[in-house]
Amino acid sequence: MDICRDLIRIDTTNPGDHSGPGERKAAEYVAGLLAEVGLESTVLESHPKRTSVVARIEGKDRTRPGLLVHGHLDVVPASAPDWQRDPFCGEVAEGCVWGRGAIDMKDMDAMMLAVVRQRLREQRPPARDVVLAFPADEEAGGKWGARWLVDNHPDLFEGVTEAVGEVGGFSLTLGSRRLYLLQTAEKGIAWLRLTAHGRAGHGSMIQADNAVTELAEAVGRLGRHEWPTRLIPSVRAFLEGASEALGVEFMPNDPAQVLAKIGSISRIVGATLRNTVNPTVLHAGYKVNVVPQAATAEVDGRFLPGHEEEFFAELDRVLGPGVTREFINHDIAVETTPDGALYEAMTSAITAEEPDAQVIPYCLSAGTDAKSFSRLGIRCFGFTPLRLPPDLDFSGMFHGIDERVPVDGLRFGVRVLDRFLDCC
Numbered sequence: 030m031d032i033c034r035d036l037i038r039i040d041t042t043n044p045g046d047h048s049g050p051g052e053r054k055a056a057e058y059v060a061g062l063l064a065e066v067g068l069e070s071t072v073l074e075s076h077p078k079r080t081s082v083v084a085r086i087e088g089k090d091r092t093r094p095g096l097l098v099h100g101h102l103d104v105v106p107a108s109a110p111d112w113q114r115d116p117f118c119g120e121v122a123e124g125c126v127w128g129r130g131a132i133d134m135k136d137m138d139a140m141m142l143a144v145v146r147q148r149l150r151e152q153r154p155p156a157r158d159v160v161l162a163f164p165a166d167e168e169a170g171g172k173w174g175a176r177w178l179v180d181n182h183p184d185l186f187e188g189v190t191e192a193v194g195e196v197g198g199f200s201l202t203l204g205s206r207r208l209y210l211l212q213t214a215e216k217g218i219a220w221l222r223l224t225a226h227g228r229a230g231h232g233s234m235i236q237a238d239n240a241v242t243e244l245a246e247a248v249g250r251l252g253r254h255e256w257p258t259r260l261i262p263s264v265r266a267f268l269e270g271a272s273e274a275l276g277v278e279f280m281p282n283d284p285a286q287v288l289a290k291i292g293s294i295s296r297i298v299g300a301t302l303r304n305t306v307n308p309t310v311l312h313a314g315y316k317v318n319v320v321p322q323a324a325t326a327e328v329d330g331r332f333l334p335g336h337e338e339e340f341f342a343e344l345d346r347v348l349g350p351g352v353t354r355e356f357i358n359h360d361i362a363v364e365t366t367p368d369g370a371l372y373e374a375m376t377s378a379i380t381a382e383e384p385d386a387q388v389i390p391y392c393l394s395a396g397t398d399a400k401s402f403s404r405l406g407i408r409c410f411g412f413t414p415l416r417l418p419p420d421l422d423f424s425g426m427f428h429g430i431d432e433r434v435p436v437d438g439l440r441f442g443v444r445v446l447d448r449f450l451d452c453c
Contacts, residue, residue: 030126030436032062033139034119036102037128043103045169051078052102052165052174059102059163060084062142066149071185075177081164083178083185086145088157095158096371096453097192097407099398100137101167101174104130111430125433132426134195136434137413138163140442144450155450160189167398170218170358175401183405191371192402196393197411198375198445200386201294202419206274207386209379210294211372212411214263214392215399216301217337217362219330219344221354223247224323232318241313244324247352248308251328254347256303258284261333263364263392264301270389293422300394304340306330327357331394334364360400364392365408371453375412378449382441383416395427414445 039055053074059082060070070084081102085095107116107129114120116129125131141161148155162185166174178185197212225247227240260268260281268287272279275290284302288295306328313324332340348354367390376388399409415438417423426432 030121030139030439032142033126033131033136033434033439034121036135036138037119037126037130038117040117041103041130042106043166043168044106047076047079051080053078053080055102056080056082056163056165059138059142062146063161066146068145068149073178073182075165075173075181079165079173081162081174081178083163083182084161085185086149086155086159086161088155088159090157093157094190095160095186095188096155097160097162097186097189097402098141099162099164099175099192099194099402100134100141100413101164101195101398102135102138103165103168103174104133104135105168105428107430113431116432121436124437125435126439127431127433129432131432131434132423133428133432134413136415136439136442137195140413140439140446143443144446148447148450156453158188159450159453160186164398170360171398171401175398179401179404186402186405186407189405189407192399192407192409193375193412194399194409195397195411195413196395198379198414198442199423200416201291203271203274203291207383208270208274209386209388209414210267210391211367211375211388212393213367213390214261214334214364215362215396215411216331216333216392216394218358218360218396218400219332219340220357220359221328221330222357223326223328223348223352223354225352226323227320229322230320232320236320239320240322240324241320243351244313244326247348248311248326248328250347250349251306251344252308254306256305256343258302259304259333259336260284260302261335261364261392262366263390264298266367267298267389267391270387274387293424296424297394298391300331301333301392304330304332304336304343305394306344332362333392334362337362360396361403363399363403363409365410371408371410374449374452375410377452378445379414381448382445412449414442415439416441
């Protein structure tokens with residue numbers, strides 16, 4: 030808990046450029062905690078203040094491939110007047126640690142550090158080599174963090190074949206059943222800038238070739254477009270598991286009947302039933318009586334694993350010929366199968382703590398540093414174990430106001446991660 034509080038109090042806000050405070054102070058704090066127990070870290074700066082930390086722990090069986098455990102250090106911005114408590118206070122209240130990053134994802138950073146520090150003090154090595162990574166810049170796509178590490182220092186991950194990271198291993202209570210969701214897939218990213226060109230002119234005259242009109246109509250079509258349902262294996266497996274827990278029949282042609290019964294997590298799951306695009310930014314004009322020559326919009330597109338080509342074909346059809354597009358950020362979708370020794374290790378670590386738990390896979394609607402690490406051929410899962418109160422709006426904590434993590438959830442996660450390192 031204390032480590033989580035300390036990390037939250039270190040402001041690592043990432044506005045998407047280099048104007049924030051950066052991750053340097055948090056990286057030095059992490060490296061210092063590891064040094065206290067004799068573990069040497071590599072501290073790397075991709076740009077002034079944009080800092081990541083990587084360390085390797087020798088395992089019992091060094092002939093086995095290594096495991097990567099990663100958690101990013103940056104957080105999204107927070108507007109203090111909107112919060113009940115200061116977003117960088119790290120206050121403990123109502124059984125939770127409050128602050129930006131409490132869920133996304135300084136909770137995992139703190140659990141990783143607590144478990145590793147205790148194991149090193151007690152001279153309990155993990156089952157195999159474990160590489161710890163605390164990257165910068167995940168909240169802006171990882172260009173200056175995980176992607177930079179993969180491109181410039183792949184040697185730090187030599188021999189690593191599997192990884193666990195964020196947004197998985199958390200609980201979902203359905204009736205009397207508690208499910209734990211392991212992330213086996215995440216959607217790809219297509220952040221796009223759309224541009225329409227027209228004829229500049231005086232605002233008092235009739236102007237049929239108006240860039241603002243062309244762009245506005247295209248953005249409206251895109252924002253209202255109903256994308257077809259595509260049940261990828263990870264999503265189907267989640268819906269089947271949730272249906273079983275709810276005691277209802279799984280109906281592939283009507284997934285909404287399950288979504289209506291699973292609470293706030295339906296926001297994440299619902300967004301993984303199909304490709305999605307949300308308009309987020311508009312720019313046009315500079316004076317009310319001047320028709321501008323160009324207008325631009327920015328949209329957040331997400332595509333399912335295996336459906337990228339379909340996504341762009343449909344996107345271009347909806348936009349029409351009057352609007353061009355360029356990438357702000359484009360990254361892959363990833364999916365793996367819910368099987369193998371590592372999946373069993375995650376499952377057994379949870380069920381050892383909670384024997385009646387049901388562990389099921391799911392797909393994340395957002396993206397993580399797994400995209401970058403998968404480029405090294407690493408098989409990635411989301412596994413940040415947390416036992417959550419049934420009434421906590423977990424999905425609403427991500428990038429939302431009043432972000433907080435239950436203290437009991439952190440303690441649960443520490444116990445699970447410690448078991449996991451014994452059997453991974």
